[in-house]
Amino acid sequence: MGFRARVERVLPGRVVGEREALGQQLEFQRATLVGKLDGLEDEALRRPMTASGVSLLGLVKHLTATEHGWFLKIYAGVDEPELWPADDDFRVGDGETAEVLVGQYLRVCERAREVVAAGELDDLVTTPSGAEANLRAILIHMVQETARHNGHADIIRESIDGTTGQ
Amino acid sequence: MSVWEVPERVEPPVDPVDELAALVGRLEFQRTTLLMKCGGLAPEQLVLRAVPPSRLSLLGLVRHLSAVEAWFHEYDGQPDHLYFWNYGTTTGFEDLDPARAADDLASYQASVARSRAAVAGVDLDERSPGEDYTLRWIYLHMIEEYARHNGHADLLRECIDGVTGE
Secondary structure, eight states: OOOOOOOOOOOOOSSOOHHHHHHHHHHHHHHHHHHTTTTOOHHHHTOOOSTTOOOHHHHHHHHHHHHIIIIIIIISOOOOOOSSOTTOTTOOOTTOOHHHHHHHHHHHHHHHHHHHHTSOTTOEEEOTTSOEEEHHHHHHHHHHHHHHHHHHHHHHHHHHHOOOOO | OOOOOOOOOOOOOSSOOSHHHHHHHHHHHHHHHHHHHHTTOOHHHHTOOOSTTOOOOHHHHHHHHHHHTHHHHGGGOOOOOHHHHTTSTTGGGSSOOGGGHHHHHHHHHHHHHHHHHHHTTOOTTOBOTTSOOBHHHHHHHHHHHHHHHHHHHHHHHHHHHOOOOO
């Protein structure tokens, strides 16, 4: 059986405004990530596959931390500790199954979706480096960040079972 | 054979109030990232299929993206450049020849130059001639397309000489 993604992947609208275009492209990337896990057993999902030992679940965990960091902590100013120590978010623990980690990813994405919906693209926030970033730049960054890790997921998935595309 | 140069990469603005500047800055960042991933490598390394069973190589990615840039070429009303289209999905990744790597790079740079000229001054809401995509959609698609392929480039480069990051 393996893991079931249960996330609908919707192509971004071809003729929409800025806010919809950014939001839909980010949703497309999020759904692509979860879809890359579909059908695999837990052992394959946590298997270190790259030279530096990254697994598909490690990518999910890292992107959960990235969503939480950018949208909730930096943009919304939510007073919560980081989900995992920095540099530790690619490492998957024994109890961290696909259901646990993907569930957490989808919950963090839902919270991110809510704070983005309540904000304006020109809203400025101070990043940990001291720069003033706006929500527009954060959204575009998260599209490229998730897409780049989806590229890693492409190669890992093909190495596991030969599946490509999507 | 000499190694490819490592280009300087410009960080996109973190507080862009202008949508176009935000998209252009991020796309240029991704374009340069691809060439950084190739920088310092010799043609014989650029053609390596370093993450089997994938057929991908760094030079194949550069050739493929020469063709993908044609999304922008549509706007200049000129005929498709067959040389770029010859680099489409299949052939871009096959028939690689280290002796032609410099020509492939020159073609890629010509394709990007044509893209920049084709959409200079075009409104983001303007539809692509013949197809119902806005320029906004195309910019966001190209950002995610490059970012995902740069994820492939990350793992290729890591397997070729251990270099990661950027």
